[in-house]
Amino acid sequence: MILTVTLNTALDITYRVRSLRPHATHRVSEVAERPGGKGVNVARVLAALGHDVTVTGFAGGHTGAVLRAMLAPAPAAPVARERGGADTPGALVDALVPVSGATRRTVAVVDERTGDTTQLNEPGPQISPAEWAAFLGRYQELLPGAEAVALCGSLPPGVPVGAYAGLVRAARSAGVPVLLDTSGEALRRGVAARPDIIKPNAGELAELTGSHEPLRATQDARRRGAHAVVASLGADGLLAVTPEGHWRAAPPAPVHGNPTGAGDSAVAGLLSGLVDHLPWPDRLARAAALSAATVRAPAAGEFDGPAYTELLGRVRVTGAASAA
Template identity: 55%
Template sequence: MILTVTPNPALDVTYTVPHFRPHTSHRVTGIAAQAGGKGVNVARVLTALGRPARCVLPLGGPTGEAVRTELAAAGLDHAAVPVAGDTRRTVAVVDTADATMFNEPGPALAPAEWDALLAETERHLPQAAVLVLSGSLPPGAPADGYAQLVTLGRGFDVPVVLDADGPALLAALPARPTAVKPNAAELTAATGLPDPHDAARTLLRRGAESVLASLGPDGLLAVDAHGAWRCAPPAAVTGNPTGAGDSAVAALAAGLSGNAGWSAILPDAVALSAATVLHPRAGHFDDDAYHRLRHSLTAARLGAASPSGW
């Protein structure tokens, strides 16, 4: 089972419009609402792939109840930590070319509520093959919140994948996450370096054991102590990029659970990410496109590698 922790979940609302333009009115042609947050998206993708996954997340208020109801309706295994504040919402406005996001900050967690989230995570770790930590930290969470969760996972000898940015990412690196997954902009923001390979090496020196960097239409770059690997789709994919990074994390976690190397993980992650862009909602993917791309992609090794690929 792959365990995902989403400290700042949301009810994701998606509006579909023919063409989005700021400063004007729009006629919405489609509305969807589902449980969201990056870790929930990861678990949703894994479940669709037939891989057992369980979500741990704090939920509160009427919006939290709506999230809980949708998780159950979707058949997503979850363990909710009750909190006093109302769970946040996000709104994605999607047209044929891209998506525009509006993200609420989320409710503040009291210290006891954060401790309860840690305790709930620890309760499920003995059954976990991989621990995935995803998304923003909510108001009230400690600055080293992800470091605490990484340490918890590593204490159970469970590989830990961290998908966070900014201070939350930097504070977690000394705890030595197995893999971190920033995008190109997050890499530059964390290191001040414009080159993704140089920036990834900096994160390794600061404590990450490996880095999987999202480079948008240029695919993915993986860097660890043994070398670097690249994989990209054959052509740019247009649609809703929301959730593409979460699908890459799902592929990474699935690969880690099976001790796969980058040569297997990268094509799977690129194919799954691209197939997610083709679907209007995060946490879902175009199954035909995924399988077609998966069989056409290979990873290019850019540096010396260990026999295992790691």
Template identity: 45%
Template sequence: MIVTVTPNPALDLTWHVAQITPGASHRVDTGVARAGGKGLNVARVAHAQGGDVIAVTTAGGATGAEFAAELAASGVPHVLVPVAAATRRSIALVDEALGDTTIVNERGVTPTADEWQALMDATAIAVRTAGVVVISGSLPPGAPDDLLARFIRLGREAGATVIVDTSGPALLQAAEAGASVLKPNQTELIEATGIDDPIAGARELLHRGAGLVLLSRGADGMLAITADGLVQAAPPAALAGNPTGAGDAAVAACAVLMDAGIYDPVRIIRRATAWSAAAVLMPLAGEIHPSWTDLEHDITTSDPKESS
């Protein structure tokens, strides 16, 4: 069982634009609204690929009602904790001419102390039968300093593998709390550690208590770094599309394999890189292209030198 926890969910709004011109007015077809946030994207991908998943998150206000309705229609098993503040929105503008995406994320409003406790209680119940707990996404401004560590502790006390995908100081806190896996990208890693070299930055997270660091490097693929070594994986070619959910797909791959008892970093990074690349080919976050098996077959892995 995989339990995903999304402390700061969003109603994801996506529009495809023929070409974005700054300062200009654009006409587009009707956009798509989906229940999102990184943990929800992970849950969607894992569920679609046959994973046993429960998504735990919050919902509030008018956007929360739309969020809840879409999530119910998706078929992804979930537990929603009601909160007073409206669920935030995330806006993605996909420029079809350039093949890239501009994203505007609302920061979100932090729940009350009682609402945080309700989310913690719901998580504690869900993780009792979990093999893997995934905690993904940002924390809203004003969230308790120990919030992430408390979620990680719930997972660890249940005997689960805990995967965390976050950024900023929370990334260091997750390492110190003993997260089994951390999945930053290069920018997040540098910002959190202050170390420019990605391998040295990943080793700092290991030193602080993490077990495995999966480092996203965009079109250059991924690195898997453990105390015993590192593996590099690269897709066969650069792919144009919507990269919004690529990192979430990588986390889903890791979660599904670990829930099946597979912990080999080489197998994990190959699958994570393939699912990440396959996510870029899809118009919306939370989906991967069925060609992922071909992509995985063509992925190359290597052992880069420490000095690279």
């Protein structure tokens, strides 16, 4: 089982409007709703790849109830994890901790004229000390059964800013590989606790290190404590600096579409390759192909199964293993 932690889960709402104009009234032509928060997105991709996943974090209020109800049904049809392979979808187990506040909504407003998306993110519910303690207990219960754990996304109000550092240390004490995907001060503190992998995007990496030069920033992030750093650089693909070597992985040509969720799919690819004991170049190929297949999918945050299978054979991984 792979464990994903989403402390600030979300009910993701997508609106389509003819053309978004500030100060106007808009008739929404289409409404879509799905469970969200980075770790929930990662779990959905992992389950589609055939992995058993457990989702923890917080959920509350009527939005939390909707989110949990939508997590319950079987995930999307499975796709081959490898070319030629075939799997049944993995189980997606809901181990969210109930809270008295309401799970936040996010609203993505898609302008049909330009294709642009305008995003409105609610802050998330206030987490009480008792709720935080309940989560820590749940996390400790789940860790021994996990092959890997992913700590994903922002912290809701009330959760201490050093939260991820503690969760990283607990995973490492339990001997469970831990991936951290967050930003700002939560990332800064989490990195210092020496996670196995971090997956910042270019902006998060620059904020963490002060450098806008990706290779330098990635190396600096390792010095700050991360064992491996996989930076997602948009159209430039992935840049990985790990104890085993450093690599770049990208599809053969830029992929056009909606980048929402591409980073979460990359995290899912890295975890999938990790628990399948693949060498780094193959993990990166999986992550880059999933990421590109997500950009190419018509619905935001979904990934296109056939595109993934096709891209997996065409992603170019360049770099070298360390001499060690």
